[in-house]
Amino acid sequence: MxxxxxxxxxxxxxxxxxxxxxxxxxxxxxxxMEALNAPRSSGMSVAELASRVQAQEPRVEQIRRAPSGKITVYFYEGDQPAAATIDPGTGARIGSADTPALxxxxxxxxxxxxxxxxxxxxxxxxxxxxxxxxxxxxxxxxxxxxxxxxxxxxxxxxxxxxxxxxxxxxxxxxxxxxxxxxxxxxxxxxxxxxxGADAPAFPAATSGKSGLLPAEIAALQQVPVDELRSLTFPAAGDKTDVYTLKTASGEGYVDQGNGALLAWNDAGAWQRIGDVVTLLHTGRGxxxxxxxxxxxxxxxxxxxxxxxxxWFSGRRSRRQASVPAGKADTIILVGSEGGSTWAFADTLQDSLTSIGAQVHTAAMSTFAPDQWPKARRIILLAATYGEGEAPASAKGFLERLGGLPGAPTAPVAILGFGDRSFPAFCGYAAEVARAAEAKGWQQLLPMDTVDRQSPQDFARWGRALSAVLGTEFDLNHQPKKPQTRELVLVSRRDYGAEVQAPTAILRFALPHASIWQRLTGRTFPTFEPGDLIGVVPEGSVVPRFYSLASGSRDGFIEICVRKQPGGLCSTQLTLMEPGDRVQAFLRPNPVFKPKRGNIPVLLIGAGTGIGPLAGFARNNSKGRPMHLFFGARHPSSDALYAEELAAWREDGRLASITNAYSRGPAPIYVQDALRRDGERVARLLRDGAQVMVCGGRDMAAGVAAAIGEILAAQGMSPATLKAEGRYAEDVY
Incomplete structure (x- = not known):
């Protein structure tokens, strides 16, 4: 809505x-421009201003002050009316009163x-x-x-x-x-x-005198020029006429013969509101x-x-189905917000059509199973909007499903599209799956997910679908290259050569942003340690993601990379020299951040998993208790960030450092180091500590088992900590 x-x-x-x-x-x-050019009149009274103006222009009729401070005088030159802006300090003309034509x-x-x-x-x-x-x-x-x-x-x-x-x-x-x-x-x-309040009634009687100079009128002496709206002079030779004074606080009449205030009306609330509204809209004043x-x-x-x-990109993404809905044996329904999920639907439709299926593709919002008499299967490709909400093209789907008297006869397969950096990863697809189960809708396949538009995830799901359908096809989805910025390498530090595991800490310069890029939001986004940098290697459109070891305020982009056998991106990165360039983009990772506050944090990582953990320590300028457990192969070759870690331990950014080397005189893994220090770890966890794990899947599984053993005596588990938001993983 x-x-x-x-x-x-x-x-x-x-x-x-x-x-x-x-x-x-x-x-x-x-x-x-008016405010910048208007001469200052602070501290001057209306009486003083009127006297100076009258001395310069004896036939003055009115003085007006704009909210900007510009003062305009209306007078007669001979028989012709004239107007000019004046300098309040002298009363002399300084410019034309005409509004510029433009x-x-x-x-x-x-x-x-x-x-x-x-x-x-x-x-x-x-x-x-x-x-x-x-x-x-x-x-x-x-x-x-x-x-x-x-x-x-x-x-x-x-x-x-x-x-x-x-x-x-x-x-x-x-x-x-x-x-x-x-x-x-x-x-x-x-x-x-x-x-607001009207002007007061014109006085029925005046002193009948004239000749009193403005400087001698007390009522004008008491009004600062900064409060003046206008002062209208009595008509020359008419002793019954009066001064008309308008200020920000009201309007009234002053006798020209004795200076008495003859009548006055305060500005009403509506007038004051109107004045404020005008100021806020125009900026005058x-x-x-x-x-x-x-x-x-x-x-x-x-x-x-x-x-x-x-809007047009979304319209273009909605292709017409290959066959009418009433003739289709396969219905593909798409729930998409920005249009990217439709591209996956196109790939699926093409593959199914190639094996002879009659496919109809439409938005999930068109869900109407009673109009699909020949449908043998229904496939839902559902993205998620915001915090688990329905995307634009899935509007009303759950309501239509809930309103059916029974489940559709054709079985369903649900594939969720999302981004694990968002808290509600595939939240809408999961809600659809729960609703389908509650309705008793037969599943063609268990619900599955595609993370960050991964072609590999999509192809894996496609193999499962082809097996269920008893046929063979491949979902070879070719994504468009993401929009990237060029990053320039400024320095590198190398490790791991002695153990045949080349690893490097790479530091890139922040991309320069022009004023236009700042205004249009095309700058490189702000980031924190733990966010992800997507690197698009040469010859590919599929990005590889690396956890950041730095934040925007550090003034550089830093990652840890280990060369993987046959790895296209890691090979390119580990061969880079200062001055070389790479295409990359930022992907926030809000779930992998230390929680706010001063509770202790257990930083647990191995190998290049030290990257974001080092970034958390680097940014811990307030000395929050952070305890690092770091696993590597050998201290002489794999001690990443050794100098920085020692310095951070010295200045209080790290409360403790526990190293675990799997090769050397006393081999030990990081999960074993946790068990060995179990009593201290248990005490930190009792004090509310948050656990943050970064590294390979096997290491993460070993850490979870060790933490589980330590927590067992307290009747808790890593799952308990996860439910409390105290256990976060960045695992690859």
């Missing part, structure tokens, strides 16, 4: 909103599109659409981030969707304020909100705010363009 509310107003009103936003962005510059043109465009009252209503409709877009976009940003408290956390994802979200997160606050105040001002223009709102407005055309591209 929220996505629909966000998508369609944006698509329909994109051009209108772009015109309004761009004209508003340019107009935001003028209040700042500013007038932009103002008319921005307010009414040159269409009068009808145009104002159209612009107000655009403001209403912008307010709806801003509020719905804010909700979508919170959902994307995993909750309001994560709204300002580093953005996940990549490509057009991430850029759209990056600009939106910067702009939404200003756009919400601008659109809401625009609606108020339109309502005030058409008399739909009260205007708050030029810095105006410029910030103008910058926010610049995001509208960028977001409009990226939003349209996202």
């Amino acid at each position: 929220i996505r629909t509310l966000h998508r369609w107003p944006g698509l329909i009103a994109a051009i209108l909103l772009g015109v309004i936003a761009l004209s508003g962005a340019v107009l935001s510059i003028y209040p700042a 500013q007038r043109w932009l103002t008319n465009l921005h307010r009414s599109l040159f269409l009068g009252d009808g145009g104002r209503i159209v612009v107000a409709s655009g403001a209403a659409a912008m307010l709806l877009l801003s509020l719905s976009g804010l909700l979508l940003l919170a959902r994307r981030a995993g909750g309001w408290r994560h709204l300002l956390s580093p953005l996940r994802g990549q490509g057009e969707g991430r850029r759209h979200a990056a600009i939106a997160r910067l702009s939404v606050w200003g756009l919400t304020l601008s659109s809401a105040t625009a609606l108020w001002m339109t309502a005030a223009t058409f008399g739909l909100v009260p205007e 708050a030029s810095v705010l105006g410029l910030l709102l103008g910058l926010s407005a610049l995001g509208v055309p960028i977001m409009g363009w990226s939003g349209i591209r996202l």
Whole structure:
């Protein structure tokens, strides 16, 4: 519902909103220029200002002060009315009072599109659409981030969707304020909100005298120029006329003969609200705010363009099925948010068609088994949106399934698509699987998952599907190359040559970002130790992921790599020399981070698994108790980060270091080191310690067994710690 509310107003009103936003962005510059150029009048009274102006322009009729501080005087030159801006310090003219032609043109465009009252209503409709877009976009940003408290956390994802979200997160606050105040001002223009207190009734009687100079009038002496809106002088020769004084706090009349305040009305609440709304929308009187709102407005055309591209890419991804639904023996239903899952559906459809299947492919939102009389199997390819929610093309699927009187007769296979770096990995597919089981829907295959669009995971599942169908086919999915940034290697340290396991610590420079890349969200994302860097090796489009040993604030990108036999990416990386370049992108890994607070942390790793653990220690400037258990082959060849670890132990970033070398005079594995130090480990766990394990699967399994033995006396297990969010693994 929220996505629909966000998508369609944006698509329909994109051009209108772009015109309004761009004209508003340019107009935001003028209040700042006025404020910058306006002479200062702080500490001066209205009486003093009026005297100086009258000395320069004896036939002055009115003085006006703009919120920016610019003071304009209206007077007569001969028989002709004239106006000029003046210097309050001298009362002398310093410039023309005419609004620049471009500013007038932009103002008319921005307010009414040159269409009068009808145009104002159209612009107000655009403001209403912008307010709806801003509020719905804010909700979508919170959902994307995993909750309001994560709204300002580093953005996940990549490509057009991430850029759209990056600009939106910067702009939404200003756009919400601008659109809401625009609606108020339109309502005030058409008399739909009260205007506030009226001017007081003109005095029936005056002193009948004249000649008192403004400097001698106490009522004018008590008003600072900074509070002045306007001062209208009495008509020359008319002793019954008066001074009309308007300030931020009200309006009244002053006798020109004796200086008495004849009548006064305080500004009402509605007038004060209107003044604040005008200030917030125009920036007049708050030029810095105006410029910030103008910058926010610049995001509208960028977001409009990226939003349209996202919509079209999603439309293009929805291919027409090869056969009508009523004739198909295989139904493939796709639940996708950004469109990538449809590409896997295309590969599956092509493979099944090649073996003679009659395939119909459609969105999960079209689920209608009563319209598939010949269906012998139903395959669901389901991605996940946000925190386990239905993606766009799966809207209403669970409701339709729940509303069926019984389960569909054709068995189902469910394949979830997701990213293990997100907490709700394949959460929606799992929910679909639970609903299917509750409905009694026969399974063609147990639910399976594809992590990070892995062709290998998809091919593995395809082999299982072909076996169940009693045929042979391969799902050879060719993914598109991800959008990457070029990283330049600046240094390397080599280990492991003596034990025939070449390993290197590689440090890359952070990519430089231009101002335009910063504004459009195309910078290299911020990152922390434990996040993943996806490296795309030469001659491949499939990335390999490595855990980061550094964070953005360290000023570099660092990974640990061991050369794998036949490994395309590890071979390329371990052969790199400083100055060489590689293509890479960031993938957040929020589940592998130390929890906030000061609870102890057990860092357990082996081999290149030391990378993110070293990064956690490097960033532990507050001296949180971190205890490292590190396993390697031999101290003379595999002591990765030995110098840094010793320094971090010295300055308190590491509370303790326990090394375990499997080769040498006293061989020991890291899980054995945990058992040997079981009493201390048990005490730390009783104190609430978090366990973080990084390295190979066999090592991780051994560590889990050792931790299980240590916890057994307390009636706990690693599964208990995982349920409490105290046991995290980064295993490969």
